Amino acid sequence: EAGVAQSPRYKIIEKRQSVAFWCNPISGHATLYWYQQILGQGPKLLIQFQNNGVVDDSQLPKDRFSAERLKGVDSTLKIQPAKLEDSAVYLCASSLGGRADTQYFGPGTRLTVL
């Protein structure tokens, strides 16, 4: 069974530029999550989708971050404009259902903002 796919794996941009990350979840998984992991910390949830709809985006900085999940499958996370403090690993995860289901993570995208 294929795991969660993410691209790109690495990205380096200048501050104030924009960037987008892509995620393809495990086939059949209805729930998709985006996490931000800063070096030395655990992952922090940014946004959660159940099929096409947003379930929780309370920790998403909406002035600069946006995310969408078209057709209930792939998802894109965008940052515009980027700040230095956005340097982190962005992890995508998916699960079969919602609450308390095991979440399976992709390899992440390492973003460096200069």
Place this chain on the structure above:
Amino acid sequence: EDQVTQSPEALRLQEGESSSLNCSYTVSGLRGLFWYRQDPGKGPEFLFTLYSAGEEKEKERLKATLTKKESFLHITAPKPEDSATYLCAVHVHNDYKLSFGAGTTVTVRA
């Protein structure tokens, strides 16, 4: 506010030297406690889920236990390939997100 604290931050072990990692949590209504392993440059890899106090789960050299306030991950006779960061996360009632601790980085020397 829900809190998850892992200790120690780092652990250096000799091959074969057993030890334990701690995850203490302060949450309202635990629904599940998860253990993940994360290798450098990779995403977290699922290890265990524990749902109620007294529950134990094992996988190869790893054993996870749960009480009402904390969970332990015991590593028995570790090998160098057990070197990784081990993350603990909690899922609480009426919430969707996993709240993670900062992790314990384990280094096993041959």
